[in-house]
Amino acid sequence: MEDSGCEPNLMSLHLLKPILVDCRPLSRTQCLLFHRIRASSRKSSVHVSSWKPSDHLRRCCSTDAFVVASDDKYGNKQVISVNPRLYDYILGNVREPEAILRKLREETATMRGSQMQVSPDQGQLLSMLVQILGAKRCIEVGVYTGYSSLAIALVLPESGCLVACERDEKALEVAARYYEQAGVLHKVHLKCGLAKDTLKFLLENGEASSFDFAFVDAEKKMYPEYFELLLQLVRVGGIIVIDNVLWHGKVADPLVNDAKTASIRNFNKALMEDERVDISMVPIGDGMTICRKR
Numbered sequence: 001m002e003d004s005g006c007e008p009n010l011m012s013l014h015l016l017k018p019i020l021v022d023c024r025p026l027s028r029t030q031c032l033l034f035h036r037i038r039a040s041s042r043k044s045s046v047h048v049s050s051w052k053p054s055d056h057l058r059r060c061c062s063t064d065a066f067v068v069a070s071d072d073k074y075g076n077k078q079v080i081s082v083n084p085r086l087y088d089y090i091l092g093n094v095r096e097p098e099a100i101l102r103k104l105r106e107e108t109a110t111m112r113g114s115q116m117q118v119s120p121d122q123g124q125l126l127s128m129l130v131q132i133l134g135a136k137r138c139i140e141v142g143v144y145t146g147y148s149s150l151a152i153a154l155v156l157p158e159s160g161c162l163v164a165c166e167r168d169e170k171a172l173e174v175a176a177r178y179y180e181q182a183g184v185l186h187k188v189h190l191k192c193g194l195a196k197d198t199l200k201f202l203l204e205n206g207e208a209s210s211f212d213f214a215f216v217d218a219e220k221k222m223y224p225e226y227f228e229l230l231l232q233l234v235r236v237g238g239i240i241v242i243d244n245v246l247w248h249g250k251v252a253d254p255l256v257n258d259a260k261t262a263s264i265r266n267f268n269k270a271l272m273e274d275e276r277v278d279i280s281m282v283p284i285g286d287g288m289t290i291c292r293k294r
């Protein structure tokens with residue numbers, strides 16, 4: 001068997017699969033094994049583009065979907081988790097219609113922090129939401145090199161605008177180059193600086209309730225503040241999408257209590273109880289919650 005960082009984890013998960021599919025309570029030893037596998041799989045994060053399973057693994061994991069729940073508690077609905085092979089399939093079914101998006105994704109992949117950009121399936125969902133809403137005025141908090149903002153700008157009408165908030169000047173230079181190449185620079189209002197200041201400025205400028213759509217993908221501890229400001233900026237019926245709400249799965253792990261995980265967990269709980277919005281948490285990428293202002 002080839003020595004690949006991810007194989008032992010997948011192999012071990014495969015061994016645990018019959019136990020988990022049955023949804024029988026795990027013994028203490030099985031629980032410990034499960035937590036150990038999860039912890040080590042976090043360390044050896046699997047990058048789909050570079051993931052090459054050996055023939056042995058192909059045979060072992062020939063069932064793509066890993067059923068994590070199918071008992072009464074879930075209405076006997078079979079719920080699956082995504083493994084690299086299935087994710088490959090999902091990506092194979094993503095339309096990334098504009099060659100420019102792929103080009104930006106590939107250039108960014110060579111840069112520091114490239115894991116921060118949204119995945120193509122997330123980009124497609126954002127574009128879809130903007131189109132369904134018929135959005136004309138959008139805000140993005142956390143642009144980086146511009147993948148998600150480009151996906152949004154490309155589907156905005158010619159008269160539409162996207163206020164793009166980012167504090168990293170160098171990353172914004174890359175984004176601006178791609179907006180220009182894609183012919184959407186005129187739609188994007190670049191705001192280099194702290195996002196909170198930009199959002200406050202928009203409110204002071206009388207732009208409350210004037211935006212249709214917002215996407216939040218920046219400093220996690222600031223999520224509650226971004227959300228409060230955006231809720232004032234977005235109109236009734238408008239949408240705010242929040243990224244990284246599953247935080248690599250850590251939010252659901254009682255053994256993880258670091259500050260970032262705790263803040264996202266608290267934010268998710270607050271959203272759950274927030275009657276000003278309808279919500280839908282979607283397990284795509286690192287998890288996105290779609291909020292619709294009531």
Ligand SMILES: C[S@@+](CC[C@H](N)C(=O)[O-])C[C@H]1O[C@@H](n2cnc3c(N)ncnc32)[C@H](O)[C@@H]1O
Nearest residue numbers: 116117118142144147148166167194195218219
């Ligand atoms: C996860 S990345 C955004 C990825 C982007 N949505 C994409 O698809 O490529 C987060 C970005 O937020 C920026 N950021 C973090 N805190 C910020 C703040 N307080 N104000 C403005 N930008 C911030 C970081 O510089 C970083 O580029």
